[in-house]
Amino acid sequence: MYLNHYHMYDPYYQDYELSYRNHESQLDSEEIITLNQAISLIKQSVGDEKEDELFYDILIKQAPTNKEKDIIKSIRDDERKHNQILRNLYYEFTGEMLPDDTLSNDSKMNMDYQSNLEKALFGELNAVTKYRKILGTMPSGDSYTLLMSIMTDELRHAIKYNFLINNTK
Numbered sequence: 001m002y003l004n005h006y007h008m009y010d011p012y013y014q015d016y017e018l019s020y021r022n023h024e025s026q027l028d029s030e031e032i033i034t035l036n037q038a039i040s041l042i043k044q045s046v047g048d049e050k051e052d053e054l055f056y057d058i059l060i061k062q063a064p065t066n067k068e069k070d071i072i073k074s075i076r077d078d079e080r081k082h083n084q085i086l087r088n089l090y091y092e093f094t095g096e097m098l099p100d101d102t103l104s105n106d107s108k109m110n111m112d113y114q115s116n117l118e119k120a121l122f123g124e125l126n127a128v129t130k131y132r133k134i135l136g137t138m139p140s141g142d143s144y145t146l147l148m149s150i151m152t153d154e155l156r157h158a159i160k161y162n163f164l165i166n167n168t169k
Helices: 003-007 011-033 037-062 067-095 115-137 142-166
Strands: none
Touching: 011 142, 037 067, 037 115, 067 142
């Protein structure tokens, strides 16, 4: 009984708890979003996933080995799947279909393979942060599960890019 309430009499714990709560409220303001904000991020993410897919097509051409090409192709294929999942979620929440992707693969990548791998790694890590915010607003089990699968894919992609970066050094 006393162990559970020990922190009430410990001045260090009280200072820590006050500091933690202030820090927690700062995180809440950055992490917690409304469903409407999440829907807007989902719409943005459809374009982001398409851009990633096209960027990875360029990265595949730069990859020096078939093994590396295959790893990047698997990531690119996941991005295609994510695009479709996000489109479906957007429709589910809004009743509106998003227009087909109109991006082209005409961009020229002037960066070398190593730099593009690093760009891809940090792009995947940023996507995890974005999907974590969206995930917190998902009202149903199905939409939550779909967003969780995308977020874990993005984490897997980051690990794969980290492997490729370390493999090229």
